[in-house]
Amino acid sequence: MTQNIDWKAEAAKRKDAYLEDLFDLLRIDSVRDDENATDEAPLGPGPKEALEAFLALGERDGFLTKNVDNWAGHIEYGDGDELMGILAHVDVVPTGTGWETDPFEPVIKDGRLYARGSSDDKGPGMAAYYALKMIKDLGLPVSKKVRFIIGTDEESEWKGIKHYLETEPEPDFGFSPDAAFPIINGEKGNATVFIETKGAVDGGSEELVLFEAGLRANMVPQEAVAVVKSKNPAALQAGLADFLDGLPVSGVAAVDGDQVTLEMTGKAAHGSKPASGVNAATYLARYLSDFDFSKDAKAFLEMTMLYLHDDPEGEKLGIAVTDAIMGELTSNPGVFSFKANEGGKITVNMRYPQGTTEEGLFETFRTKLSDYDVTLTKANGKEPHYVPANDPLVTTLLDVYHRQTGLEAHEMVIGGGTYGRLMERGVAFGAMFPDSIDTMHQANEFMAIDDLMKSMAIYAEAIYELIK
Template sequence: MAIDWKKEIDNYKEELLEDLFELLRIDSVRDDDHKSDESPVGPGPRKALEKMLSFGDRDGFVTKNVDNIAGHIEYGAGDELMGLLGHVDVVPVGNGWDNDPFDPQLIDGKIIARGSSDDKGPTMAAYYAIKLIKKLGLPVKKRVRLIVGTDEESEWLCMDRYFKTEEMPDFGFSPDAEFPIINGEKGMVSLYVSVKGEQDKNASNYLNSFDAGIRENMVPQEAHAEVRFADPEKAEKAFFDFLEHNPVTGTFETLDDGKSEITVLGKASHGSMPEKGVNAGTYLAVFLTQFSFTGQAKGYLALIAEQVHLDFTGKNVGAEHTDEVMGTTSMNAGIMTFTEDTHGLVVLNFRFPRGITVEKIEIAADSALSSYNATIGRGKDKTPHYVSAEDELVKTLLSVYAKQTGFEAHEQSIGGGTYGRILERGVAFGALFPDSEDTMHQVNEFMTVKDLLRAASIYAEAIYELIK
């Protein structure tokens, strides 16, 4: 039976949008201040998970909630299990939105809301793909399970908990990246660079505080510093001259106590593609290095300005490496903080291909940064993941994509980490198209209705081809 997948999905357009808008209205940013045994990563992510599972209950699927941190919606029968791994948590919203980020708006064909493209929209497209297969009553020989997480943007606690007790799929994909496919994902590690020491409290210029970034995997959009300048008027003039020659904006305010508050605004982007953003923190550090600071502050600002600013591949710290399939290392300074009473911290988030190890990156960075009186600690790491282009999973997904879009189908690797790497035969598949604008992790995030529907159509055919 020939199936017009695009036409069939289009029949569900209004229902799909209604369900998606319900999900988008839930603020599902991880909230550790209000987490509990009943809400392991906060009440918002739990509420989003429950809402997603409620759609499965309504439509007659088998569902399961695992400790309010993950769950699944399942269809079909058979020994083999295909997994679709999506998430309903979102990154913090930041400032500068044209509308409430949790009040979704449909404007000029764009669904504008936090999570519309990462990853509530694509997860809903995958759900409706399974729903269509069920509604059409198509014969299947395998099971397909939409596994829903609530902590993808942070520590993946959801998947750690889920797979302690639940079945590992034999193969599958995550609808949380881009088309035509992501069959290679770089390894990941964050290095915590601490700069200690004492400032001269009687120095003419004194750094009271410095703060930029909210997540390691985001390019900081905002940066703030509180400084006591020897000559505030001269500093203010230099600041606005700096703004004229750099791709940032900002404000400068001198307070009654003689201190000055400086704010720099750049552009957020996903930390795996730092070159697409404008890092407000590194630009602020570069500005401040025009002035003479002492001790810890001097070393901290110099480290950022000299070794981190505009280095998107980790070359300055010895981490740059290129693999012909997986590409080049990326480095993002995602968090920068400084207080006069503690120490300066820079969190460097690396995405690295095959051929270089976490140990080598750490050793190289330690050597490169030691002259700044810096010490390095290592966070959790993930090794590179790759599924051969000759695997039937990859070939089937690419074939369906090419058939439905007419676009070139080819393998590719990314620096972003998706749930696809959890499965030995796991990849990421959509939902961002080559002709789409990527607004993930940015203000005014959106996904077009057109992309939502064509992703759902591709998912439906691809899933059916793999489980029939």
């Protein structure tokens, strides 16, 4: 146990400087932008700018830094045979709708910092960086090397960090400040299945011209829109109010000639916690599925209604499974698109525990949807990850957490995926506390300033305990 250092007081001394640096980082729109990607900005200009801004802080503060081809980078401190990694990310998910403030102009209200990335993951990442800086400022003796590693597309395919690990060594141990306290020493597997339908419009009194919903596979769709060409548009419009009565979604329908545009609004949430959100897409499909559409549109809507609607644990698909340590599988139908004469596509993202496999899930989809004329493909996923509770990394981090908070310290498993899983002995550690309000991937994302400062103090002591 480290003596004679008041970590909370040291964090408090750095609050103003921390917030100033964090505000600069939050002002950068670092959503991955493939349309504007270049050789110099492989994930788009925003992630590159945010990476460079963070590395510039490291240079300013006297650390060694390295930019790995604008895919990722690191800030290095100390020396020794063992390498500790602290893995954070500067990319953010798209903003979506429903914000009360500019998502890229940070605002503090009632002790909360509002901005996209305030909790996921710029706020916690900056707290961990300042914790490392604190150790350097205090001149504390260390026996290991630390690399604060900065990723640029954690919210999508992890291409940046994978490229980084092709040229740089995997840390021997470490953590990612990108989840919750007390600790996340287990992460479920991550599998994504794509369901594609054809788009022929022959037959049926209704024609599904367009159906769009969802921003990312790891977000619950908050908004959904459909355009329908109808022989009786008034009926399609009139039935919506009765359908919505008592449901947790809102919606409107507008008629223009023989076309009806329907818009539905639910609630966004992290894709690993679909039960926390309200999926506007599946509710819209449920409403439309009662009408007379052509075969392909009918398949798109019917599959959604029968197998994906209101089913966060995959019971209807037959993929539900629960593990004693990792808990239950979760299923999030996150992205929907259908265009007449082109076809439809549904993206389903699942977080699964030990005891099942990505291939097994895919085969269950194939069997369950065999009556439909669909094409199924899958993305490269991630296997479940678990570091035993008695590992010294886990026990050290839990000891520090309990010492600083007085709260119960215990292992936890999540459905979300963090960079912690990239290390064999890697975990996620904070920055959400048990009483924090989780707004990751939602409109009006925020993080309490007090939580960020408490995290900085915990990170500083934890890092020092692991590298002294």
